[in-house]
Amino acid sequence: MAKTLFDKIWEKHVVKQIEGGPSVLYIDRHFIHEVTSPQAFQGLEKRGLQVFRPKQIVATADHNVPTLDQHLPIKEELSRKQVQALKDNCEKFGIELYGLGHPYQGIVHVIGPELGVTQPGMTMVCGDSHTSTHGAFGTIAFGIGTSEVEMVMATQCLMQSRPKLMRINVEGTLNKGVVSKDIILYIISLISASGATGYFVEFAGSAIRSLSMEARMTICNMSIEMGARGGMIAPDDITFDYMKGRLFAPKGQDWDNAVAYWRTLFTDADAAFDTEVNIKAEDIEPMITYGTNPGMGIGVNGHVPALSEIEENEKPSFQKSLHYMGLEPGSNIKGKKVDYVFIGSCTNSRIEDLRMVASFVKGKKKASDVEVWIVPGSKQVEKQAIEEGIDKIFSEAGFQLRQPGCSACLGMNEDKIPAGKYCISTSNRNFEGRQGAGARTLLASPLTAAAAAVTGVISDVRELI
Structure with missing residues (x-):
């Protein structure tokens, strides 16, 4: 019987099929960070349980960490407490932590692939919705809730209905x-x-x-x-060439068998x-979002939909979204002034993204009234950018290369966009308040973001390359 890629991996990991219910699925790798793990660890302690297989957990600090002066104590109290709790819990339960100051620290969905932890055919979970990133390697990877984080810690399994x-x-x-x-x-x-x-x-x-x-x-x-x-x-x-020689990738005969x-x-x-x-x-042309969900996107030369183009039942939410964004139905998006440019997040903070931006901005300067933050996805990306001289290109362009973390993807750390300001962001979400209370987020590619950084307005990068 013919099978899909999903079928082949799923069936190999079903421990038990509950009749008329979900499957008990074995989990190969479990990533944890400081935001969704504290309650899970607390749950284990209340029940007197240990982590079943600590060697299959990878822990890092990313969401709450500052991206400047990481050698100093974290200023925000909640962020400081969550990062410290992760450190304490990892020590208590025997889990290796790539915390602040560690050469492998970074955004959880960046460090997994670059370290060779992410491998084809695996099941992978994390208390973070963007765990789907790892699916690029041919894995079944998805985000889970805090109670499920606890379940995987205790059993290395998860109950899941087949999608x-x-x-x-x-x-x-x-x-x-x-x-x-x-x-x-x-x-x-x-x-x-x-x-x-x-x-x-x-x-x-x-x-x-x-x-x-x-x-x-x-x-x-x-x-x-x-x-x-x-x-x-x-x-x-392409997958195998990327993986070969990475720290935790198989070696020698194990590599040949794995491939x-x-x-x-x-x-x-x-x-x-x-x-x-x-x-x-x-x-497909260069895209940009104009609203408050990632589906509200248009080509950079397109216009915000007119009210007549919107289904009647969707008009109230559409108008609410445009009111928040300060945009008018039917208006052009190109030429709109921007205040901030954020290039980073688990979506676009890898070395290839930084190289792409550096190649475009080399010899150029940012617009005087735009603030540009470049946040590498990991310490390894940061190190590589410095070794390749990318940091100097950014500095000469007036861009600020910060330290690794989730940064302005979400308003959970010190890197927030002020209320009412427009930010072109290479991150993944543009919900109300996502980048800070009242912040207005326009999602785009690193190239489109770089074009806006240089011109000060939403621009068609094809006219500039």
Whole structure:
């Protein structure tokens, strides 16, 4: 019987199928951070339980950490307490922590792949919705709640209902100035922020296969933003070349054996999906969001929809969103002034993203009235950027290269966007208050963000490269 990539991994990890109910699924890797783990550890202590398999947990501090002066005590009290609690809990339960000051510290969904912890065929979870990032390697990876974090800590298993399956095929060649962030923003604008609810999505097609691993991670990262349980891409030689030699990747004969298995992880030619979506890569242009969910996206040369283009039952929420964003129905987005540019987050903070931005801004200066924050996804990315001289390019352009962390992706640390200010962000969410109370977020690719940093307004990067 023909099987999908999802089927092959799922079936290999089912410990028990509950009749008429969910499956008990074995979890290969569990990532934890300071925000969703304290209550889980507390739950274990109340029940007198130990962590079942601490070696299969990877811990790091990312959400609450400052991105300046990380050698100093954290100023925000709640952030300081959460980071300290993670440190104390990891010591108590025998879990290795990549905390502040550690050379492997960084955003959880950046360090997993770069350390070789993320490997094809795995089941991977974290108390963070963007765990779907790891699906770029051909894994079943998804976010879980705090009670489920406790369940995995105690049993290394999780009860899960099998989702429906969707395949999104992107065929053809991308236009100049269009990158993976534009692909996923285009898809979400097409099917909506709830269009994949109840599904696990496999991304396929020639345009997807042509992407680097870091670009694939961007796409899988935002699969959750269309309501999907997760996203995945079949592993191939691009995957294996990226992984080879990484710290925790298999070595020697173990590597050869692993690759032989990983090559079996693909969707069989006649396997069936519950839903399929077909997209032409040539139809995608540089994208930007204008509203307060990631599905409210348009091409950078497009216009905010007019009221007449909106379904009657959706008009109240549409108008509320535009009121928050300070935009008018039917208005053009290009040329809109921006105040901040944030390039970072688990979506776009890898070395490839920083290289892309540096290549564009080299020899240019930022607009005088725009503040630009570049936040690497990990200490290793930061180190590489400095070794390659990327930090000097940013400095000469007037960009501030900060230290690793989730930063201005979310208003949970010191890096907040002031109320009423417009921020072009390479992160994944644009909900009201996401980057700080009253902040107005426009999601875009690193290239589009860099173009706005230089011009001071929303611009079509294709006109500048």
